[in-house]
Amino acid sequence: xxxxxxxxxxxxxxxxxxxxxxxxxxxxxxxxxxxxxxxxxxxxxxxxxxxxxxxxxxxxxxxxxxxxxxxxxxxxxxxxxxxxxxxxxxxxxxxxxxxxxxxxxxxxxxxxxxxxxxxxxxxxxxxxxxxxxxxxxxxxxxxxxxxxxxxxxxxxxxxxxxxxxxxxxxxxxxxxxxxxxxxxxxxxxxxxxxxxxxxxxxxxxxxxxxxxxxxxxxxxxxxxxxxxxxxxxxxxxxxxxxxxxxxxxxxxxx
Amino acid sequence: xxxxxxxxxxxxxxxxxxxxxxxxxxxxxxxxxxxxxxxxxxxxxxxxxxxxxxxxxxxxxxxxxxxxxxxxxxxxxxxxxxxxxxxxxxxxxxxxxxxxxxxxxxxxxxxxxxxxxxxxxxxxxxxxxxxxxxxxxxxxxxxxxxxxxxxxxxxxxxxxxxxxxxxxxxxxxxxxxxxxxxxxxxxxxxxxxxxxxxxxxxxxxxxxxxxxxxxxxxxxxxxxxxxxxxxxxxxxxxxxxxxxxxxxxxxxxxxxxxxxxxxxxxxxxxxxxxxxxxxxxxxxxxxxxxxxxxxxxxxxxxxxxxxxxxxxxxxxxxxxxxxxxxxxxxxxxxxxxxxxxxxxxxxxxxxxxxxxxxxxxxxxxxxxxxxxxxxxxxxxxxxxxxxxxxxxxxxxxxxxxxxxxxxxxxxxxxxxx
Numbered sequence: 001x002x003x004x005x006x007x008x009x010x011x012x013x014x015x016x017x018x019x020x021x022x023x024x025x026x027x028x029x030x031x032x033x034x035x036x037x038x039x040x041x042x043x044x045x046x047x048x049x050x051x052x053x054x055x056x057x058x059x060x061x062x063x064x065x066x067x068x069x070x071x072x073x074x075x076x077x078x079x080x081x082x083x084x085x086x087x088x089x090x091x092x093x094x095x096x097x098x099x100x101x102x103x104x105x106x107x108x109x110x111x112x113x114x115x116x117x118x119x120x121x122x123x124x125x126x127x128x129x130x131x132x133x134x135x136x137x138x139x140x141x142x143x144x145x146x147x148x149x150x151x152x153x154x155x156x157x158x159x160x161x162x163x164x165x166x167x168x169x170x171x172x173x174x175x176x177x178x179x180x181x182x183x184x185x186x187x188x189x190x191x192x193x194x195x196x197x198x199x200x201x202x203x204x205x206x207x208x209x210x211x212x213x214x215x216x217x218x219x220x221x222x223x224x225x226x227x228x229x230x231x232x233x234x235x236x237x238x239x240x241x242x243x244x245x246x247x248x249x250x251x252x253x254x
Numbered sequence: 255x256x257x258x259x260x261x262x263x264x265x266x267x268x269x270x271x272x273x274x275x276x277x278x279x280x281x282x283x284x285x286x287x288x289x290x291x292x293x294x295x296x297x298x299x300x301x302x303x304x305x306x307x308x309x310x311x312x313x314x315x316x317x318x319x320x321x322x323x324x325x326x327x328x329x330x331x332x333x334x335x336x337x338x339x340x341x342x343x344x345x346x347x348x349x350x351x352x353x354x355x356x357x358x359x360x361x362x363x364x365x366x367x368x369x370x371x372x373x374x375x376x377x378x379x380x381x382x383x384x385x386x387x388x389x390x391x392x393x394x395x396x397x398x399x400x401x402x403x404x405x406x407x408x409x410x411x412x413x414x415x416x417x418x419x420x421x422x423x424x425x426x427x428x429x430x431x432x433x434x435x436x437x438x439x440x441x442x443x444x445x446x447x448x449x450x451x452x453x454x455x456x457x458x459x460x461x462x463x464x465x466x467x468x469x470x471x472x473x474x475x476x477x478x479x480x481x482x483x484x485x486x487x488x489x490x491x492x493x494x495x496x497x498x499x500x501x502x503x504x505x506x507x508x509x510x511x512x513x514x515x516x517x518x519x520x521x522x523x524x525x526x527x528x529x530x531x532x533x534x535x536x537x538x539x540x541x542x543x544x545x546x547x548x549x550x551x552x553x554x555x556x557x558x559x560x561x562x563x564x565x566x567x568x569x570x571x572x573x574x575x576x577x578x579x580x581x582x583x584x585x586x587x588x589x590x591x592x593x594x595x596x597x598x599x600x601x602x603x604x605x606x607x608x609x610x611x612x613x614x615x616x617x618x619x620x621x622x623x624x625x626x627x628x629x630x631x632x633x634x635x636x637x638x639x640x641x642x643x644x645x646x647x648x649x650x651x652x653x654x655x656x657x658x659x660x661x662x663x664x665x666x667x668x669x670x671x
Contacts, residue, residue, distance in 0.1 A: 053415060053548040054534045056427050057270045063414055076546040100268055101533045105547030127268045127536065131258060152272040154434075159274060177272055178432035 002045070002121050002146045002169030005093055006204040006225060009044055015221045016044040017253060018206055020097065020230035022065040023048050024074030028082050030242055032089075037246035038233075039090045042253050044226070047124065048086065050079045050098035057126040059179035061231040061238075076106060084118040095122040095148065095169075103128075103136065112139035122146030122169045130166040137166055148172050151197050160200035170204040170226060173197050175211070180231050184210025186219040194223045217252050259448020262573070264566035267447035268536050270427075276434040277447065283354050284453045293353075297346055301460065304378070305335040305345065308464045311472065311627070316597040317614075324620035326613065327477065328600065329465045329493060329629045338603065338632030339461060339489040340371040344440060346457035348375040351438040358382040358437040362426045364391055364419035364485070365558035365605065366398025367632055368442030373407035375440075383407040386425040388418035391557050398636055416551055419561045423535050443486025444565035447536035451567050455491040462496020465627060477627040479504045479616070483608035484579070485521070485558050487565030489631035494577065504578065506616075507568060508608040510554035511581030517542065521552040523564040524572045525581035531569075534562075539569045555584035555644065556604035556637070582611035588644045590614050591634060603632035604640065 009016055019038050023031050031048075038046065051069040055062065087094050096115060103111045103125065115123065122145055128136060130149065140147045146169025151160055153176060164171070173194065175184045184190075197205055207220050208228030220227045229252070236248045259265045269277060287293040301307040310333070314326040331339040344361075351359055359381045363369030369385040376383035385402055389411040392399055402409050415421035423446070430439045444454045469476055480497055482490035484507040497503040512520030515528065521542070523529040529540040532547055542550045542562045554560040571577040582590070587604060590611035594600045602610055606629070613628045620626070634641060642650035 054420065054424055056424050056535065057431070059428070067415060070548060099534075101541075101543070101547040104533050105530075105543070105545065126270050127533070129267070129269065129271060129274065132266055132268055150271040154272055154275050156275065163271070174272065177434070179428045 001144065002093055003203060005045075006170055010204070010225055015217070015224075016226040017042070017217070017249070018045045018047065018226050018228045019043050019233055019249065020047040020049060020228065022062060022069055022234070023050055023079040023082055024069035024072060025051070025065040026068060027072060028078060031082055032086065033242050034237065034245055035086050035090060037242065038249055039092055041246045041249035043092065043249060045093045045095070047095050047097040047230070048083055048120075050076070050096060050102050052099040052102055054101075055099060057179060059231060061234050062180050065234055076102070080114060080118065083120060087119040093121040094119075095124060095146075096120050097124040100125050100128040100132075108135045109139045112136070112143050112145060115145055116143040120145070122148050124148045124150070124172055126150065130163065133166070150174060151200070153177060153193055157196070157200060160197065164201040164203070167201070167203060170206050171197065171201050172228070173205050173207050173224065174209040175207055176209055178209070180209060184216070186216050191223055214252050214254070259452060261567050261570035263531075264537075264539050264569040265448060265451060266533075266538050266566075268533050268538070269447050270431055272431050273434060276430070279354065281449050283350055284449050287350055287353060288456065293349065297349060297457070298460070300345055300349070301342065305341050306333045307460065308468070309333045311465065311468045312598075312600070314598050314600075317594070320597055321614065321617040323618040323622065324478070324624040324626045325622065326617060327469070327625060327627045329461065329627060331461060331489065331629060331631045332600075332602065332606070332633035336367065336371045336374050337635060338367045338371070339458060339492060340368045340442060340632070341374070342460055342492065343442065343454050343457045343488060344368070344371040344375045347438065347440045348379050348381075351381065351440075352379060354438060356436055356438045358384075358433065359440050360384045360386065360426050360429050360437055361440040361442060362386045362419065362422035363398075363442065364388070364422070364560060365556065366391065366395040366402070366636065367558060369402050369407070369409070370398050372440050372442070373402040373405040376407060377405045384429065385409045386412050386422040386429070388416070388422050389413045390417040391419070391422075394640065395557060395636065397638075418552075418557070420535065420549060420563070427536070443488040444491045444567060445486045445535065445537060445539070445563055451537070451565055454488050455495060455565075455567060458488050458492025459495040461489065461492035461629065462494060464496070465493055466496040469625070469627065473625060475625070476500055476503050477625040478502075478620070479506060479613075479626045480629070481506045481508060481609040481613045481626065482629040483508050483559060483605050483631060484524075484564060484568060485510070485561050485605060486563070487568045489629055491565060491567060493627075493629040498576070505571075505576065506612060507577050507579045508612040509579060509581045510556060510559035510608060511583040511586075512553040512555070514583055518551045519553055520581065521554045521560050521562070522581035523562075524569065524579040537563070537566055539563050539566045555587060555640065556608070558603070558605040559608065580612045582608040586611040588641070591641065592645065600630065601634045602630045603634045604637050606631045607634075
């Protein structure tokens with residue numbers, strides 16, 4: 001479903017934008033305001049991260065956002081409630097991003113059924129490789145939702161093909177080694193890597209990790225289908241407030 | 255990624271995609287080393303010339319008389335270089351790092367023993383070394399931080415989360431996902447994604463192999479019960495593995511009972527009912543977590559047992575009932591340590607003293623024909639500040655006050671603040 005949405009959208013413009021928020025950071029009210037600002041600025045799809053106490057794959061910015069959200073009282077119940085409100089209020093597709101223990105404790109099948117129930121279209125679970133994911137993948141298929149996996153610069157072609165077999169919607173490609181939110185060199189090497197990713201999948205490619213500016217966004221044009229901005233939008237909010245996020249996204253898309 | 259490292263329902267490898275090739279490489283290096291008798295021989299030679307292997311078994315005659323029950327024997331892992339069983343795992347992984355051609359090692363540490371052991375190994379093998387340590391632990395284990403830094407390691411205090419062992423593990427993983435090409439992560443216990451639980455247990459099995467042979471040589475028979483403390487579980491896996499197939503030997507793992515039952519009061523994942531099965535830090539086991547799956551605060555007088563998860567191998571041995579799990583409270587542990595010091599002149603670490611505490615509870619109810627073996631996984635020199643606080647020694651307090659005055663006067667003289 002996400003694949004079709006992205007492909008349709010790509011007929012109107014050649015590069016889409018996906019953004020990310022941590023639910024409940026700094027508060028659930030702010031989560032709603034952030035989504036509103038992002039959608040209004042022209043974002044095409046969004047990741048809603050359910051906070052977890054051990055976000056192993058995240059860098060300092062999102063790590064802190066997870067911890068602060070939990071400290072401020074974020075819970076599964078409230079995060080799901082907020083996600084339901086968000087999907088009802090805005091008509092772009094939303095995905096969940098979280099870690100496997102959140103699904104495991106809720107019950108994988110129940111969690112996926114709940115996603116369908118509240119109109120979440122897909123999920124990114126960075127500590128759940130397909131080898132460990134049979135329950136999850138089955139449930140996602142049963143409920144018509146998209147499990148998104150991750151290509152990395154370390155993934156050999158054979159591994160990319162294996163990931164491709166278990167992915168639908170789009171492929172999340174990370175621009176470099178490391179965790180979220182650190183600097184990325186947007187250069188020739190990245191172009192070569194994205195070309196390899198193209199060979200491994202027919203799905204749309206979304207590129208994340210270190211996308212911070214209009215220049216980064218323009219570099220991705222023609223090489224991937226979706227640019228992903230995560231940590232940088234949180235940084236903008238932390239430095240200049242929720243109201244600065246809309247103008248920041250607009251400046252990227254201008 | 256073919257062998258997922260499951261021990262029935264526990265274990266696995268829940269790793270970020272970027273590390274998949276790194277784990278493939280590690281698995282291959284580990285399996286090749288395991289299949290190569292020359293590797294194990296090199297490991298044993300190294301441990302007998304650089305550390306103090308084989309470590310002896312000591313008959314605790316005075317403690318035996320004191321309790322008037324079972325004969326008490328003690329496996330002396332405290333006599334390893336750097337003062338704990340941690341050296342076994344670290345030296346083994348050091349040899350593996352050389353085999354993989356990597357030049358840098360990173361590690362997490364709780365009490366600091368594993369950090370010191372890793373810094374020692376890095377100094378010996380000429381590796382660069384970075385140690386991640388929770389800021390809370392940095393504050394309570396300064397002597398270990400001092401030695402790590404003297405050995406050339408960079409010690410990074412981790413302020414995130416609860417600023418203890420689990421957070422140091424997360425941060426070490428974050429380093430590794432960036433620097434895997436030249437860096438090996440020397441995980442310190444029998445936890446984490448496959449192959450770590452199995453690999454660390456393999457290196458630590460040197461304890462149990464020796465202990466079994468030593469008991470047969472000394473007593474002509476095996477002990478009736480073997481006690482080990484359980485944080486992550488590596489010293490327990492080490493000593494238990496020597497007796498795993500000897501069904502007549504009862505194995506007892508002793509967790510940190512802290513201030514007693516109730517979330518946040520202890521770090522007993524298996525002995526108490528406060529933990530549930532979950533997936534974090536790359537593996538599936540019992541974690542102290544809430545209903546949403548968020549990890550909870552833990553407490554123990556000993557930093558080395560203060561951890562939310564437990565070895566997946568031990569979780570399985572708990573379910574199969576091959577290992578019995580108990581918890582010892584902070585107060586019992588400090589008392590047990592003091593008794594061992596007074597009666598035998600042994601100085602068990604606060605971690606190891608958990609095993610002593612449980613053994614002391616059971617020994618009086620056993621007959622004098624019966625034999626128990628306690629794994630003294632480390633020595634308490636490093637705990638001197640904590641121990642002195644726990645027994646509230648006034649002379650120690652005066653010493654620290656005087657020392658502080660001295661430093662202050664010297665700083666004033668230099669015009670520092």
